[in-house]
Amino acid sequence: MSLNYLVYVSQAAHDLSEAALADILRASQRYNAARDITGALLFVEGRDGRRGAFMQLLEGDDQELERLRARIFDDPRHHTKVVLDRGPLTQRNFADWSMAFRAVTPPDLAGHPEFADLADPGFMERCQQQGAPGAVAFLCEFWDAAPL
Structure with missing residues (x-):
């Protein structure tokens, strides 16, 4: 197996409750564990306390x-899905997590x-026009700075 990331x-299509986010996380963890996929999922609450956005490293x-x-990308719970980066890895960044998860508010990203x-x-x-260089480094640094 070659290791990639x-x-x-993406943006949430509707308001997502804590229960809905928990359901997404549980389903992700089951699916990923069965396929040797690891990673991190970040959900950022919208500025008005509604909707929000996802950033995920797989x-x-x-x-x-x-x-x-x-x-x-077929999941209707979110839209405007953009791949920021992909490529080979020498080692996993989130090897211990079938899916690490954190929900934050915009000030947490200041x-x-x-x-x-x-x-x-x-x-x-x-992102659609220019990409978002440094996404993997951002996620790793963000998790390291504020441990789960």
Whole structure:
């Protein structure tokens, strides 16, 4: 198996309750554990306390990641799905997590100006046009700075 990663962002299509986020996390953990996929899922609450956005790093076999990407991108609970980066890995960043998860608010991202507006539609538009270099480093640094 070759080890690869994929990072994407998307916007929630509707308000997501804590229970809905917990359901997404449980389903992700089951699916990923069965396929040797690891990673991290960040949900950023929208500025108005509604909707929000996802950023996810997935690690595993390239074919498994592509199957999962297609499955995620077909999910109607979110829209404006953009792959930010993908490629080979020498080692996993989240080896102990079938899916690490953190829900945050926009002020929690203030120390990361390039990703501080992640929950805003303008961020998605910018990603579609320019990409978002440094997404993997951001997620790893964010998790390391505030342990789960």
